Amino acid sequence: xxxxxxTERQRYRISALLARGCSQxxxxxxxxxSKSTISRELSGVVDQIIYITY
Numbered sequence: 001x002x003x004x005x006x007t008e009r010q011r012y013r014i015s016a017l018l019a020r021g022c023s024q025x026x027x028x029x030x031x032x033x034s035k036s037t038i039s040r041e042l043s044g045v046v047d048q049i050i051y052i053t054y
Contacts, residue, residue, distance in 0.1 A: 006033075006041055014041060 028035045
């Protein structure tokens with residue numbers, strides 16, 4: 001089974017659902033994706049944050 005990246009639209013829906021307070025389970029069900037896909041997507045966002053110190 002190959003991994004297929006989420007679309008820009010799906011990522012927007014995830015952020016909108018998170019802003020409404022939806023759980024990862026609800027988001028996964030809404031997008032017809034697995035909970036692990038949503039979890040990976042959210043952890044990827046955290047991994048992309050870059051801290052710059054001077």
